[in-house]
Amino acid sequence: MADTNTGISRNYLSIHNDYQSHHDDARPGTCGMDFYELIEAISSLSIQSPTNSEAKLVMDLARAKREVFWAQKALAECLLQENEVLSSLLRFRVDVMGKTLDDADMGLGCMRLAFKQHGWSHLSARQRESDHQRAENSSSAMTEGPSGHALSIQLD
Secondary structure, three states: OHHHHHHHHHHHHHHHHHHHHHOOOOOOOOOOOOHHHHHHHHHHHHHOOOOHHHHHHHHHHHHHHHHHHHHHHHHHHHHHHHHHHHHHHHHHHHHHHHHHHHHHHHHHHHHHHHHHHHOOOOOOHHHHHHHHHHHHHOOEEEEEOOOOOEEEEEOO
């Protein structure tokens, strides 16, 4: 019996060492041991004389591996659903912001039209004076047009 337990523990240690040596974090979703390694563990049973407890351990390993894959699949489906909902939310926000931008553009267009029709300027008198002083210090000329609009000419 002690010889059988030694064989089982040696076989388990070799499987565990193979698992540790093949554990690859660069392959997400594999958790180190893939089905080929599991088949290799099962086939190693036929080389030695397997015991019921060793076969049960290998079957438990296969069941645990299957449950891990199911959990990974469920996680992937949940992440996919989350990304789809987030994508829908972002599309909705883009549509709302697009409508807001269109409304703002329409408002600016109406304001420009009203300013042109009435000959108004969006610059206050103080801003025109500071622009005029700045223009005197630079290489541009500023004059007032026939309708009272400030005209600026930039010299290159």
